[in-house]
Amino acid sequence: MRVSGGSRVGQAFGYSVEMTCQIEAYPPPTVTWVHDGVQLSSNQLYSVDPGYTTADDFTETRVTIVKLGKRQVGEGSVPCLNINFW
Numbered sequence: 001m002r003v004s005g006g007s008r009v010g011q012a013f014g015y016s017v018e019m020t021c022q023i024e025a026y027p028p029p030t031v032t033w034v035h036d037g038v039q040l041s042s043n044q045l046y047s048v049d050p051g052y053t054t055a056d057d058f059t060e061t062r063v064t065i066v067k068l069g070k071r072q073v074g075e076g077s078v079p080c081l082n083i084n085f086w
Helices: none
Strands: 003-004 016-025 046-053 057-065
Touching: none
Parallel strands: none
Antiparallel strands: 003 016, 016 057, 046 057
8 A cells, every 4th residue: 555645735714725645555445534533524614535546546535624724723644444355
């Protein structure tokens, strides 16, 4: 499994922010977005796209912060789980 991304994102308060993550893995991984230890889900603050997988075994997923505020500032992570029972 290989994950690309990890760059810092900057944006002014009150604007939206979109972050993407690309993962190369087979079988396709289960992907979650986490901020301050809490798994994110789509709601009035966030739009979470679970991702799609291409023919080249790349999964691209994204999360959008609808309107950036002080609560959304900080470190985030994108844990991936890939279980292969061969």
